[in-house]
Every structure is written in C-alpha cells, then in structure tokens.
Amino acid sequence: MSIKTLTMALVATTALAVPALAQEKIKIGVSIPAATHGWTGGLNYHAQEAEKRLESTYSNIDIILVTADSPADQAGDIEDLVSVQQIDALVVLPFESDPLVEPVRQAKAAGAFITVVDRGLPDASIQDVYVAGNNTELGATSAEYFKTRLGEGDNIVILRGIPTVIDTERFDAFMAGIEGSGINVLDNQFANWNRDDGFEVMQDFLSRFPDIDGVWAQDDDIAMGVVEAVRQAGREGEMFIVGGAGMKDVIKGIMDGDELIPVDVLYPPAMIATAMDVTVANFLSNGPVAGSYILGAPLVTKDNAAQFYFPDSPF
Amino acid sequence: MTVSVPETAAKPQKGFKLDFKTAGPLIALILLVILGYSLNPAFLNEGNITNLLTRSAFIGIIAVGATFVITAGGIDLSVGSMAAFIAGMMIIIMNSAVSSMGASVWTVLLGVGCSLILGIGAGYINGFLTTKAKIEAFIVTLGTMGIYRSLVTYFADGGTLSLNSGAREIYRPVYYDSFLRVPYPVWVFILVAVIGWILMNRTAFGRYCMAIGSNEQVARYSAIKVDRVRTWTYILQGLCVSLATIIYVPRLGSASSATGVLWELEAIAAVIIGGTMLKGGYGRIGGTVIGALILTAIGNILNLTDIISNYLNGAVQGVIIVAAVYLQRGSFKRAVRKKAE
Amino acid sequence: MSDAVSTSVPAILSANRISKSFGDIPVLFSIDFDIRPGEVHAIIGENGAGKSTLIKILSGIEQPTSGSITYDGKTVVLPPNGQAAAMGIVVIHQELLLAEHLSVADSIFLGRELRSGPFLQLKEMREKTREILAALDVNIDPDARINTLSVADKQMVEIAKAISRDARVIIMDEPTAVLSVAETKTFFEQIRRLTAKGVAVIFISHKLDEIMELADRVTVLRDGQLIATVGTENLTPDSIAQMMVGRELSNLYPPKHEPDVDAEVLLSVRGLSAPGISDISFDLRRGEILGFAGLIGSGRTAVAEAVVGLTRKTAGTVTVRGAPADYTHVAQSLDAGLAYMTKDRKGRGLLLNAGLQPNLTLLTLKKHMKYGFLDGRSEEQALDRAVRRFDVRARDPSVAVGKLSGGNQQKLMLGKTMESDPDIVIMDEPTRGIDVGTKQQIYHIIAALAAEGKAIIVISSEMQEVIGLSHRVVVMRQGRMAGVLEGAEISEAEIMRYAAGIKQGGENDRLSA
Secondary structure, rough: OOOHHHHHHHHHHHHHEEEEOOOOOOEEEEEOOOOOEEEEEHHHHHHHHHHHHHHHHOOEEEEEEEOOOOOOHHHHHHHHHHOOOOEEEEEEEOOHHHHHHHHHHHHHHHHHHHHHHEEOOOOOHHOOEEEEEHHHHHHHHHHHHHHHHHOOEEEEEEEEOOOOHHHHHHHHHHHHHHHOOOOOOEEEEOOOOOOOHHHHHHHHHHEEEEEEEEEOOHHHHHHHHHHHHHHHHHOOHHHEEEEEOOOOOHHHHHOOOOOOOOEEEEOOOHHHHHHHHHHHHHHEEEEEEEEOOOOOOOOOOOOOHHHOOOOOOOO | OOOOOOOOOOHHHHHHHHHHHHHHHHHHHHHHHHHHHHHOOOHHHHHHHHHHHHHHHHHHHHHHHHHHHOOOOOOOOOHHHHHHHHHHHHHHHHHHHHHOOOOOOOHHHHHHHHHHHHHHHHHHHHHHHHHHOOOOOHHHHHHHHHHHEEEEEHHHOOOOOEEOOHHHHHHOHHOEEEEEEHHHHHHHHHHHHHHHHHHHOHHHHHHHHHHHHOOOOOOOHHOHHHHHHHHHHHHHHHHHHHHHHHHHHHOOOEEOOOOOHHHHHHHHHHHHHHHOOOOOOOOHEEEHHHHHHHHHHHHHHHHHHOOHHHHHHHHHHHHHHHHHHHHHHHHHHHHHHHHOO | OHHHHHOOOOOOOOOOOOOOOOOOOEEEEEEEEEEEEOEEEEEEEEOOOOHHHHHHHHHOOOOEEEEEEEOOEEEOOOOOOHHHHHHHHEEEEOOOOOOOOOOOHHOOOOOOOOOEOOOOOOHHHHHHHHHHHHHHHOOOOOOOOOHOOOOOHHHHHHHHHHHHHHOEEEEEOOOOOOHHHHHHHHHHHHHHHHHHHOOOOEEEOHHHHHHHOOOOEEEEEEEEEEEEEEEHHHOHHHHHHHHHHHOOOOOOOOOOOOOOOOOOEEEEEEEEEEEOOOEEEEEEEOOOOEEEOOOOOOOOHHHHHHHHHHOOOOOEEEEEEEEEOOOHHHHHHOOOOOOOOOHHHHHHHOOOOOOOHHHHHHHHHHEEEEEEEEHHHHHHHHHHHHHHOOOOOOHHHHHHHHHHOHHHHHHHHHHHHHOOOOOEEEEEEEEEEEEHHHHHHHHHHHHHHOOOOOEEEEEEOOEEEEEEHHEEEEEEEOOEEEEEEEEOOOOOOHHHHHOOOEEEEEEEHHOOO
C-alpha cells in the first residue's frame, strides 16, 4: 500500500513540476469535485482522458487538473490556479454555485477565459462558456418513458438523490411530465445517490407497498441497489427500474437486453471533456467561442446503447 | 456516613440494579416499535423485521467492537473507511483469483481470509500507534480514516469496484440466505454479540478494559498490561469490521468510496445509546445491540411512512437519538434517587 | 492556643439541634455546634461518625433534615453548591480542588475574575495575588502552574483563595493529612495568623497531637451523636481518643516481634538509582518491618516504584530471594511475590466508580478464572474473606468504592494488595487520612502479617507510625539515604536530624543490621 501511495505522490509532483519549464504554453486550469461517488468518479476519468488527449494533440496546451473535497477547498484551488499557475483559462464544475461566484469572478478579472460546467453560476455574465447536462430534460425524458410503459392506476416509487438543486430540477420535471397520465406515485425518499441507501430504501418500499409497477431511481448507483432489493424480494417480474447518468454496468445491461433496467437516461460525466474541448477551441480556432452548450438527456435503449458504452471508464 | 452494616445482605439488589440500567434503551426500542407499528402495520411483517435485523447487523457487529474500544477509554473513527477499504481489497483479490483459477468456493474463502487478515492488521496499526507511538486515538484514527477512504477511491479509480459475477453468485447466499428463517448476517450478529458479551462480562479482558477506561493509573498499578489490552481492543474492533465486511460484500457485490460513509458515527452512537460511557470505564454489549437496532429502526420507520417531510429525516433521527440517551441516563438517575429515599 | 477568645464573644456560626438523614438512614442526631471569631474549633471522630456531613451542612452543601443554622446573629438557610463562600464561609477540601493547569493567580480568582469590560485584568490579578501571598508570608510565584507546586504550596493557594474572598469562617477537612512535619509547622503558623485577624477556623483532623496544639475547643462525634464539646486545656490525647472510640485505646501499636537473626533475606537492594533517587541500598528479611521516613518528596515512593518496576532503574541491582529482579512491569514483581500498595488510593489504588468486588480482585483476576472465564462465585468468596479479615464496612457491596469512607477504602486496598498473597509488601502511607480506630486495626494487621513471616516496608510521613511499627528505619533525604536507625536509636528527634540533613551517613555498614 505504502509503495503505491508513494508512487501516487511522485506522479503528482512530477505532473506539477513539468509544466513550469515551458513558459509560452497556454495554461488551462480544470477544477472539479473529487471522486467521491460513481458519477464524480466518471467525471475524473473523463477529465484525465481529455487532458491526455488534448496535451498530446496540441503541444502548446498545458492542462492543470485539480480536485476538491468541498466548496471551500475548491475556492482555494481556483485562487491557486490564478495566482500561482497564472492560467489563461479556467474550466470549473462548481461543487455549489453560490460560494464559487467570487473566486471565479476573480479568475475572470485576472484575465482568464471561463468555462462553467454542469452547475451554472447565478451571475451568468462571469462565464464565457456554459456547458451543462440537462437535469430538467433528464426528468422529462424519464417521465416520457414511464408514460409509454405505464398508464392509469399504475403505481411507482421514486428514489431521489441528495436534497440539492440538481435533485429538485430532476424531480420537478419528472412530476410535471407524468401529470395527467394517471400514474400514481406511492412515495419518494432520498437515497443520496448511494447504492446502500438505494438498497435499504427499496427494501422498505417493497415491504410497504404490495403493488409496484415501476421505480424511478434517478441515478444509476441508486438503481444498482434497487435491483438487489427487488431480486431479494423475488419481485423482478413485477416492475422495471429507470436510473440515470449512464453507468457502464447499466449500459452494458441494456445492450444485453436486461428486463429489469430496460433503459437509461444519459447525464454523462463526459461533459467535462466537451467543456475542455470547447475551451481549447477558443484558443486554437479562428473565432472566439461563447454561449451555452446544453447537452441533451437522450434515452438510452437497446438499439443505441453501444455508442454510450465506455468499458474503460470507472463509471 | 458509613453506618456499619456488616457484610451480609444486599446481594439480590445487584441483579435488580443491573436490570434497571438495561431498561432505558430497551424502553426506547419498544416505544419505537410501537410507533412504527402504529404508523404502518407493515413494520412488524416478517419480511420487514428480517430486513431490519439484517441491516442492523453491519453497524451492530462494528459497534460490538467499538464497545470495547470505548470502554477502554479509546475511540476508533476509522471503522467506516476501514470497511470500505477491506471490501475493496476483498473484491480486487477475489476478482484476480477468479481470472487466474476460475470462480469457486475457494475464491470466496480466499476473500474472507484476506478480509480477516486486513481487519486484524488495520486494528493492530491503530492500536500500535495509540499505545506505542502515544498519539491520541482520535488523531490516529482520524488519520487512518482518511487513508483508507482515499485508498479505496484510488483502487476504484474513483468509481465502483464490482465483484466478478461468477464469484458473486457463489458468495451471494451469505447475505441473502437463511438458516431457521433467520438470515446468515443476523446469525453472525448474534454470535458476535454473545461472544462480545462473554468477553466483556466473564473474562479478565473485559474487566481490564473497564479498569483502564475508568482510571488508567489504577490499572497500571494493578499489574494490568495497559498497552497490550488497549491494542487488543483495536484488534478486536478491526476483526469486527472485517466480519461486518464479509457479510456486506455479498449484498451488493461492490465497493466504492461511498461505502461505509459515517458508519463510525453510527457505531459510536449505537454504543452510547446502549449505555456505555463515552469517556470509558463502563461498557454494555447488550445495550450496544439494542442501540444498533434503534438506529436501524429509525431509518426503517421513516421509509415506511410519509407523514414527515423527507427533508426532516435527519432532524427526526437526531431527536430520537438524543431522547434515547436521555431516557437511559434519566432512568439511571431515577434509580439512584429511589435508592436514596 | 489563642486564649484571647473568651466565651463572652458571640458565635459567628452555629448549628442548633441539627439532624440529617439520607433516605432512611440517620447520619446526624440533634447536633449543637458553634464557632466564635478568632477561634480554632476541631471536629473529631471515627470514620462514619458524621464529621463530613456536619461540615457539609455548615457550608450549605447539604441542608439539614431538622434544626437551624445561625450565621452572624441571624437564622439563615445557607445556599447550596458552595455559594456560601460569597457569604464568607469557605471550605478547603481534603482533595484540593484546584485546576491543575491554571496558574496560581488564575486559581485564586477563578470564578470571580477581575475584569474591565469583557477583558481580564491580568496584571491586577497577579498583583493582588502577590499581596495576598506576601501577607501569608509564603514564597509562591503567582505565575506558577498549580501542577508544579508541592502539596503544601497548593494548600497555601487554597488558603490564599479563601482569604481573597474575605472568608470569616474557614472549614478545613484534614488539611495536614498530606503535609510533612515541617510543612505542618508553617501551616499552623498561617492558621494562627488568620485567627489573630478574627477568622474562625473549623478543622477536621485525625491527628490528636495536632489538635492538642492548634485547637481551642474540640467537638467529638461518634456514630452521628454529639459526645462532647470541650476546651482543649481540659483534654489529653488519650481522653480524646477514648471519647472517639468509646473504648479504651490502650495500645495503638502492637508489640514488636523481632525477626529471627538468621531469617532469610527476601529483598536486597544495592546502589539503586532511578528518577528522583540515587544509590539506595538496604536488605529486608522475613518477618521484618522496615520503616521509610523522610520529608515529602524525599524519594521514598520513588524507591518503591523503582523496586516493583513501575519506573525503570538507571543503576544498581535488586534481588528478590537471591534472584535478580529487573522488573519492567508490575505484573512481574507480583509474580515474584512482591506487592506495592500505593499511597494514592483515589488516583492509583481504587476504581472509584466500581464496586467492592471488581476492586478487590483487579490485581489477581487470574486466580478467579475457570476454563478461561471469570468465576463470579470465587470472586464473591474472596470478597467475603477480605471483608472479614480486614473489616471492610459497606452498606452494600455494589456501592461505588468512591462513596466509602477513607478508612474503608484503605482497608479494601489493603485487602486487594494482600489478595496476591505476597511475601514482600511495600505499604506507602498505609493510614493516610483515616481515623485512629481504623489506624489501630491496620497497625495490628501489619504486625500480624510480619509475624506470619511476610517482609514489610512501611513508608510513612507520620513519624509516630514509623517508630511504633518498624524494626529498622531508613531515613531518606533529597533522593538519598540519610541514615538507617535501629532499636533504641529510633526516635523522633533522631529521624528528624537525618531527615533535615543535620546528621548524615553511616548507612553502608548497617545495611542488614
């Protein structure tokens, strides 16, 4: 263990030391949350892949990737990127929007090009580019699918994430989407985007409700836990589950024709790579880049699953 | 004030007093069960009871170990991360075993063996650093907590480590199957609790833990090998974490950096709700078991009802935990007052 | 004695027909007690006689079940929780209640700090402290931390604290129990200084000679009853003792049985050095009681701790029955039949929250194992035996040991030590802070153990005790042996000469008399 840790430390130092040699390079700072659950794990993977790809393609691009454990931590990271690294551009996926307004504003004031990912800042004038998944569409797409499978008098349960804006947007859009369809939501509970919580909450739903036709788990980690609970109760034939995000295990299942999780709604952590591409393009293409890039939340089915499958990603 | 009454009398009183002390957490649990049943009769279904007991096994087993650590005046914050780390290592080891020799019962046994070794080793490291390096337990285990958590994240590349499906199918019954209609995890829990109770109340080791937690100097002057006993409490804690992990892995067949988050606090809460003193010197395994059941039951009841806003779940948990401890301390005080009158 | 106090002066504090019971158990029966300004009034009685309860009532910590308190001419109900201190009634407890990590000045002003606005007036407090300490004529640095002070100095800080509160009545619970002879002398001077200023001092002690020296009047309690309040001039130590125990105390110390001249040497120490001591050499034979005398801090306890392996020795040899004894842990010395009974029964000897049984058997749990498990019955039998042998009195064996009287705690600790059935026993202050009746019991137990063939070391700051018990006496001074006395040489004056450094040497030729 200790050797591996040491290697990690060495790699980290080398990574930081090398860029200092080449001065005329374009420096792009990328600040994202640390890999604390599946989706952020995928985010980190795609950020690292994009870093490797962009740096090998363009010799004058230098990407500095930093991960943070909390909003305060991230604010510090951004200050360091600006003052120590003197970055030319900042790609940031904020932990929370509000606390990061000021640090990002200061980066902007120092002359950096700002790309904000996923969670938009309340003051849109700070960001040059906004790249985001679409939480509202994720809810709506899911609702559409439920309406195709279920109708009047069918019962579903909902497992939500952590009480945040992201969760609320998804939930509200879903509820709006199924309105008038006659689908009956038995209950919703928070499962914290966590497998264990998904498992336990679903166990309790199963003992509480004898008739469940569908489960909207809203996230693939939760969905994995739900699957186990349903299998334990032996009620696989009775219901289907829809998660969200595009975890490779789920996508693989859909490709293989899994009945329990027949579809997924994409909310790809790969959006960080898109944001980095867009930022690089701002420096290397002829015209400046600006505006919002809202990624879709398409429905992944057996037919199109293969194009969303990244077997090497941890997520 | 010692009005000299000779050594006769008073033996029956001992049993009575012990009963009274246990009653606090038990009353809280019974009230909680009544509450659960009145909110939703499904609470007492066999299926739900089975779920509840199985679920409480993880925290319960870890909390039995924590009872020893806390009784001896220590604390272990690393258990949640340790569980995640051991789970991750088990999966890595079993997966590589499957790829070299195929999936069999031996794969699972190999994983279980490694889990035990890792648990004992991790416990020993915590014990060694607190007793020999003389660093406060809080700091040592806060440190190892961070180390284990980031090691899992590192090994999983920030994602999820999943057990090979072949090994999974062989291992799965350990969590999901039952003996005499009682799931295996519950049997493990019962076994750990019984052994823990005997160790605490019927062996010199338990007595030494209480003595050390109560006053380390007295223990030292009473020829107790304080460092050795302390280290053993951490090893025992590591062993309990390892056992909990062994029954946890087959549940979802995966481990990630989100595994076991806050288990340390739940385990400590279970211990304290059960009547063990946080400052050490007095430990109750039976109370710890009830504490673990109370904690699990709260979550279960909240999921079985929708009269409380989801957003307030944490508040409800907090109120019940504080109330349970109050009940336990309050009844204890009342017993003393009754005696004085 | 300050004869100045005449009976015509009205009492400042008095208790009138005070009774107190805890639950069904009466502890005090209709006690009358009063104290006048400038007087020293001693309360004396055996353990459990009700002394502590009486002073708790006099200081408001407990309320009487019946009867009244008069303070300064008015009938009052004293406020609980030590708030009586604000009215001028201050208690100095036996275990000095000082926060170990505060400075002297901080301690004296604790709870009523001088402030300007929200800020502490550190300089003023330090100055005030210096003045008070100077008035007491003691040399303590106001900035010193409490944990660096000697016990005697800590006591002075408590007294300074009381004075700084303009105390009119100071109640002291066994203030001299932890003081050496010299320290006691200074302490008495301080008390006289206080009484000269009109402060009334209530004083609990087990030391009859001190009471004779200091007190103007003595109140004797026995089993919660008031036996008598008598002017000291009409008393002798003997008559006080008789009133206390209600029986003749003819022989406090048992007769000495000289050990055989050819008795086996069980413990032999040569040139022992360890933290706090250097070059200690002595022999201890079967059936012998060897006294260790000296001032507090002279290294007596350090010798014991180095011998049993609680601290590491830096030089010298220790042999037990001829075998080298390089113990690194108490368990090893215990296995070799060598037991040490600490002087700090509350901090090191007993688990105050636990009952009698776990305390008794903690040292020797291995004896009570059956197939690896504890045998509760065997432990109970051990407790029954010890309770009978050492006369430990408790209302209920499950009661927390911390609630027992000092004497019963001490006897329980003696029982705990003897459970290991040692051949050699080192007893550190075996009768500290306990009443004369219990002391007598313990002296007889010690003599009986020696007669059985145990070898015993008694470390004591009470010179009478060392003289009354020991066959030989080692006098320690500043971490070294100042001298070894035996037979007729053992006298208070001779011990004092060595302890104070007036006389020296001659130890090496009489290691083993």
